[in-house]
Amino acid sequence: MKNETIIDSEVTCSSSCGISKIQKIFAGKWKIMILWTLxxxxxxxxxxxxxxxxxxxxxxxxxxxxxxxxGLVKRYVYREVPPRVEYSLTETGNNFVPLLEQINTWSLENL
Known part of the structure; x- marks a missing residue:
């Protein structure tokens, strides 16, 4: 039998890695729920x-x-008294919705 050596290799993700960027953006506890609600x-x-x-x-x-x-949420301030502010998803935020739906489905099926 041949001796095999397994070398542990660390997978690194630089700042240009998409997953790293996503992790930074969605690190807040409530961000996913805010997007899902909006x-x-x-x-x-x-x-x-x-x-x-x-x-x-x-x-x-x-x-x-x-x-x-x-760039995921848009804040719109109406010039009224009392002031009124509304929040909605930007186009980029709306582009993320299908992924949220997939995550939701996966969660319901697997967790």
Missing amino acids: HERTMRFGELNRALGDITQSALTKQLRELEAD
Whole structure:
């Protein structure tokens, strides 16, 4: 029998790796749920907060700002008194919805 040596190799993912970029964008605890909730319709902050449940207002604000900076969520401020702000998915955010649907299906079937 021949002796075989198995060499452990570490798989690295540089900053140009797509998975690394995705991990950075979706690292927030609530980001996937925010996108999933907004894919149904445009929502105001309070509506989104109630729909998500246990999220604090500060956490929701932070995660919405990050998703907006990453180009996935659009914030629209109406010039009204009192002020009205609505959130919706951008085209890029909407392009992610089919992947979210696949993840949802996989989760229901496998977890």
